Amino acid sequence: MSKGENRTDHLPRSPGVGDDPREHKDTNTPPGKIRFRDLDEAVIEADRCIQCGSCAAACPSDSIGIDEIDGKPTLVKMCTGCSRCWDFCPRSGLRYERVIEETEANREGSTSAYAVRADDDSAREAGQDGGAVTALLAGLLEAGEIDGAVVAREREDEPLRGEAMLATSREELLESGGSIFNQTMQLGEIDRVVGESDLDDPDLALVGTPCVIQGAKALESFGRPGEGSEIALTVALFCTRSFEYDRLTSLLVEHGVEPEAVDHLDVADGKLFAYGESETLLETDVEAFDAAGLPGCEECADFTGRAADIAAGNVASPDDATTFVVRGERGADALDAAASELEIEDLGDDTALRKLAGWNRRKAEETLPREFDPEGDLSIGYEQHRERYDDTDRAPQSHNPARAYQYERWC
Numbered sequence: 001m002s003k004g005e006n007r008t009d010h011l012p013r014s015p016g017v018g019d020d021p022r023e024h025k026d027t028n029t030p031p032g033k034i035r036f037r038d039l040d041e042a043v044i045e046a047d048r049c050i051q052c053g054s055c056a057a058a059c060p061s062d063s064i065g066i067d068e069i070d071g072k073p074t075l076v077k078m079c080t081g082c083s084r085c086w087d088f089c090p091r092s093g094l095r096y097e098r099v100i101e102e103t104e105a106n107r108e109g110s111t112s113a114y115a116v117r118a119d120d121d122s123a124r125e126a127g128q129d130g131g132a133v134t135a136l137l138a139g140l141l142e143a144g145e146i147d148g149a150v151v152a153r154e155r156e157d158e159p160l161r162g163e164a165m166l167a168t169s170r171e172e173l174l175e176s177g178g179s180i181f182n183q184t185m186q187l188g189e190i191d192r193v194v195g196e197s198d199l200d201d202p203d204l205a206l207v208g209t210p211c212v213i214q215g216a217k218a219l220e221s222f223g224r225p226g227e228g229s230e231i232a233l234t235v236a237l238f239c240t241r242s243f244e245y246d247r248l249t250s251l252l253v254e255h256g257v258e259p260e261a262v263d264h265l266d267v268a269d270g271k272l273f274a275y276g277e278s279e280t281l282l283e284t285d286v287e288a289f290d291a292a293g294l295p296g297c298e299e300c301a302d303f304t305g306r307a308a309d310i311a312a313g314n315v316a317s318p319d320d321a322t323t324f325v326v327r328g329e330r331g332a333d334a335l336d337a338a339a340s341e342l343e344i345e346d347l348g349d350d351t352a353l354r355k356l357a358g359w360n361r362r363k364a365e366e367t368l369p370r371e372f373d374p375e376g377d378l379s380i381g382y383e384q385h386r387e388r389y390d391d392t393d394r395a396p397q398s399h400n401p402a403r404a405y406q407y408e409r410w411c
């Protein structure tokens with residue numbers, strides 16, 4: 001008898017039934033094990049997934065892929081019930097604030113903030129702000145400090161939709177300059193993009209939103225190493241929120257902007273801008289796009305990507321520069337190695353940066369149904385999660401019936 005045949009209940013279930021929230025689920029799951037379907041209901045179906053890709057990166061059997069339609073994690077083969085997708089998900093089992101705290105406690109060296117511009121015109125033009133991240137990565141490649149950088153680019157088939165890519169040359173870095181305002185499952189894509197290249201055991205820089213870097217740090221410290229790839233440097237992009245692709249493009253259309261006409265988007269000083277090749281197509285308060293924000297971002301208190309070796313954003317520096325927060329020896333060494341590509345000045349007044357980081361943390365503490373506890377246990381159990389999230393507007397939701405066949409066969 002297959003696992004699927006042994007089940008009687010593949011239908012949507014309601015949360016909070018019984019003393020053990022899992023007892024009504026007729027599965028073979030031994031006590032204490034958590035399956036992908038539990039993550040799906042607590043995070044993805046609850047519309048809390050931030051598409052960081054940690055679950056896919058943590059899965060030892062490569063059972064989690066990316067759904068072609070919504071870009072979210074989905075089961076692609078048998079789930080063994082090892083619980084690791086839950087354990088490394090910053091919206092369920094991973095207490096992300098503890099990962100940040102541990103990373104800071106173990107880091108050697110100091111933290112400094114700079115206003116940075118690419119030295120080279122082509123990187124400045126390609127970049128979102130000062131082109132400094134592009135130039136930093138180009139300098140590290142040229143110095144032989146990294147073999148490639150996992151970055152993001154716009155997909156060819158859909159305007160503004162991002163996808164992870166591996167850049168191994170200055171040209172590829174210039175192509176991928178600029179910010180992508182939807183998530184790419186970045187961490188779960190590393191093995192794929194490296195596998196499609198001719199690199200063997202590469203030293204990589206990983207660029208991502210702060211939640212991606214939290215997952216990378218957790219995996220580096222407590223989890224499965226990547227298949228041969230070494231993350232030599234992590235770069236976080238400052239972030240108060242990312243957007244859900246379909247909702248973002250629909251709202252652009254409602255504002256009279258066709259996504260195909262947009263060269264790039266920007267979010268700065270509380271405004272959202274859509275730029276065409278040579279004109280500003282839209283300038284509006286970013287609140288007008290609230291409905292497109294990922295609800296899971298409201299639980300995030302990590303604006304400055306504190307787990308990253310270098311974090312980059314536009315706040316607090318002039319319009320033509322990028323603010324860099326450079327942390328520890330890894331960050332400082334990387335900045336030194338790429339210094340010939342960069343114009344670097346002390347940041348000076350960092351009030352705006354601290355204010356935004358403080359606001360972001362207060363918002364997360366108000367939103368999180370669980371306690372925000374940087375000293376708390378690293379892991380949050382399934383029952384513990386449900387105690388806090390059931391009976392809130394972030395409660396687990398029954399899985400999409402369209403996925404029932406997957407769970408019948410594989411979970």
Ligand SMILES: Cc1cc2nc3c(=O)[nH]c(=O)nc-3n(C[C@H](O)[C@H](O)[C@H](O)COP(=O)(O)OP(=O)(O)OC[C@H]3O[C@@H](n4cnc5c(N)ncnc54)[C@H](O)[C@@H]3O)c2cc1C
Pocket residue numbers: 126127128129130131132133134135150151152153162176177178179180181182183184186207208209237238239240241242243267312313314315322323
């Ligand atoms: C979702 C999002 C929200 C942001 N919100 C803020 C904010 O509120 N305040 C603020 O000060 N800054 C914010 N930033 C950062 C800002 O937009 C710039 O990315 C940053 O200033 C670096 O500029 P740059 O010119 O040096 O980078 P560039 O030279 O343009 O290099 C950026 C690099 O990051 C990669 N990249 C871009 N987007 C992604 C992505 N989504 N996932 C993985 N890699 C990516 C690119 O491929 C490129 O390699 C945000 C960025 C993102 C992606």
Ligand code: SF4
Pocket residue numbers: 039043044048049050051052053054055056073085088089090091092
């Ligand atoms: S938030 Fe990240 S780890 Fe959690 S389900 Fe979504 S992609 Fe996976």
Ligand code: SF4
Pocket residue numbers: 050183209210211212239240241242294296297298300301302
């Ligand atoms: S706000 Fe936080 S959770 Fe959302 S994309 Fe940015 S870093 Fe990730």
